[in-house]
Amino acid sequence: MTAQLHVVVIGGGAAGMTTAYELISKGARVTVLEANALGSGSSGRSVGVVGTQMTDPFQILLRRYAIPRFREWEAKGLIFHHIGYLRLARTEAHMEAVHRSAEMQAAEGFRARVMSPEDMVQLIPHLSVEGLAGGIFGPDDGFIDPYQLCTLLGELVRAQGGQIKQFCKVLEATRKGAGYRLETTKGPIECDVVVNAAGAWAPKVAEMFGQTLHIFPERHEAMSILLDNPLEYTMPMVMDLIEGEGTGLNFRYEKPTELISEIHKVSSPDPEDPDNYNDQCMDSSREYLAELLLERLPELPGARLGRGWAGLYPMTSDGKPFAGPINPDEPTLITAGGGGGYGIQLSPVIGIAAADWVLHGGITTAPGLEALAPTPERNRPLVRKEH
Template sequence: MTAQIHVAVIGGGAAGTSTALALIERGARVTLLDADALGSGSSGRSVGVVGTQMTDPFQIELRRHAIARFRTWESRGLRFNHIGYLRLARTEAQMEALERSQRMQAEAGFEARLYRRDQLREVVPHLSTEGLAGGIFGPNDGFLDPYELCSFLGAQLRAQGGAVRQFCKVTEARRIPGGYRLETTGGPVDCDVVVNAAGAWAPRIAALFGQTLHIHAERHEALSVLLDRPLGYVMPMVMDLIDGQGTGLNFRHEKANELISEIHKVETAPSENPDAYNDQCEDSAREMLAELLLERLPDLPGARLGRGWAGLYPETFDHRPFVGPLDPAEPGLVTVGGGGGYGIQLSPVMGLIGADWVLQGRPVTVAGAEALLPTPDRNRPLREVP
């Protein structure tokens, strides 16, 4: 590929903007397209957590590259709230997994601290430790505003000569000699390569090219928790989930008198229609969150539930993202998506690997990234329809 290659990136969420920036930094000409405003889809409804407390070495390696990008962007003005990330363990087997995680994180250059059950309240004084064995804490982890992230990356892209076309929906696509023509509500776009980073809408974009992409739009709901008075400390991100085991409850500081909470689901529900789902938090979800919060944070000062909303996790069959061509015979059509509940924190490295596929024809940035290709054994329905 030459430096004059023109890439159209479809999707203005975290994955799309990250990929677009990685491409233009390597000399490509880039046009970023979104049917709405940047960050208005799945990314903008995320709680924006960035952490490294994983038990899989490949997941830690992905985050090593992602965190390096976040640090670079932070130096350029992106706000990153380093409140820390505490992952809870319920069994001794999970504690052993966290001990291995601590060693792997240290090798990757991350700081992580292990806490036994009787030490957890040193990190979160209001935490009930009933049923817990301990946890692992990353003091440098935290959260960012996902909408601000997408806007920041869009501005970086424009500053380097990229085109950002918001409210520009792709309605048709066809192959032309040497590339593709995208018909959009803002007129046609001719390009050499297309990157499908449309999040929950990615299967629809793939269908325009006659391809079948299995990305499951999983509903997730979040609530604010309002407090009568500040806690006297900053609540880190707390996650009750390790390798699919736990309630999935998570919560973190948002403001002095407010927390944000959601459930990282461990059971699969039917895929949602991204254009017609209920984007408000349903009563059943409010009740479940209230019960789990009362169990884990029983003594918060005057806590009550506030505003709620719903978003979509773009999930894959094996809960790892898709990065690469769906069809090896068509390397000019690259998929970057399916980050699920970890999409924000993985988006920088997904963008780097996506740019590798576009410009190099293979991953060169991250060892083992071929494992993220949407091969037939991975590109399968997450939930079989009866």
């Protein structure tokens, strides 16, 4: 039966392509519609970190399902830079949380080690541990190129008979019988099921179907750190944030003469228009980042800020992704997205859950992902206070 089911996935970012991969691997007929090129939206502006150093049991559960997919795709050509991931702990309460995290990760088969300040300096000689109580390090974590992820999944989808239409924008959607008719810039398409995986554009797509989707496009900035003197070691990903506490500074190795840094500080309390937002880094952000880097990497020689850019985090009210129908009375219209700052590393989970909803009307292959359904309690506005 699923072989006859035609599913259109709107959006060629990480969430859309993982959903398309899951669906076509399980027998559905799949067409992906992407308004630009694969991976050209928020996914392509991500720093691409994939890690398991979380203190929330649910977040570790999500990675139980996500990490095996990354390993599968790595075997099929995805380049995964296993540089490691160090999360910094500032207080004894943070240290208690990372000890619990290490136990939870071990139960899932993930490697993690709680570290003292002295251990962290051995790992990263340029790191200042002033004000830190310790940290937790995952040696198997690292980063991928989100653009390569999207294009690789595109190749795998095509190899199984799927269609991918790039530079194909959806203009209008109407119900037709039990399915849908989509008017696009490349002509009409009829299908049985639609998956809205349009990222920051997902609320606009939902409006075409008469639905209200509360995904909040939140602007964040990143930039490169150029090094005159190449590092003699591979610097892991470093994150100064535990349970919402810390500066939000993170940085990671890109190559011996370059690091990539990001600030988990909200640029504005207002939602951004994904078709019209400032995609460059502001001078005030560069100054703020320079201050944070001087605090945490004060002895890094010959370092200077390079190019900067901004991207959008598709945020939900509770910080967890959406995967499922907004309206239970319309089970053939599935939302897949809202991964926020963890969108790349949670994209396999979004794909698994969305495919279950399409093919089975609920979660059947990954117990626990029922919590990602965009119920009325979850699908509500995100309210930001001014910083």
